[in-house]
Amino acid sequence: MVQVAADLMHVQGVAGTSIDEILETSGTGKSQFYHYFENKNSLVHEVLDYQFQRYIAAQKPFIEELTTWKGIRRWLDELVTQYEERHLLGGCPVGSLAAEVADRDESLRREVAAAFREWEGYLARGLGVLKERGHLHINTDCSELAESTMAMIQGGYLLANTKKDVGPMQRALDAAYVFLRTFRKSGERFPLY
Secondary structure (H helix, E strand, O other), rough: HHHHHHHHHHHHHOOOOHHHHHHHHHHHOHHHHHHHHOOOOHHHHHHHHHHHHHHHHHHHHHHHHOHHHHHHHHHHHHHHHHHHOOOOOOOHHHHHHHHHHHHOOOHHHHHHHHHHHHHHHHHHHHHHHHHOOOOOOOOOOOOHHHHHHHHHHHHHHHHHHHHHOOHHHHHHHHHHHHHOOOOOOOOOOOOOO
């Protein structure tokens, strides 16, 4: 039921997805729904967690390589590839939910913010390793750099979804990589790809 709800809400939005539609698509009865969930809002909390865990799992092999420049480049490219494979539907699975619920439900807003912090944390840790190895300026704030990169990623998703063209996302992630380059130590050779 949660998977069906997640898939529907990702494409149609939370407001555009009814409990009846979720039940019909999942082949679940109302009594079973209310056995597990108090209301639609409690389901949305589960959907958020499910979407985030599923999204991170798909990125896991690339997240583990964020300690190298090549790894960061591959991760950014993989975000574009995964989105193309979803036929540019629904935008970012986490960001789409965030845009819809952030102003309507404070507890969901906090959960989405925590999900973004966790997601950013993977990049921040990778950048921290690069910094320890002497590949970034010593005064680089890796958490702020990761947050700025996430903003570029989310903007790329939004424009690609709106225009139904992966080009804006590819360009945004290329720009994110160039942005990250600006924090490298002077004189360091830096691969573009």
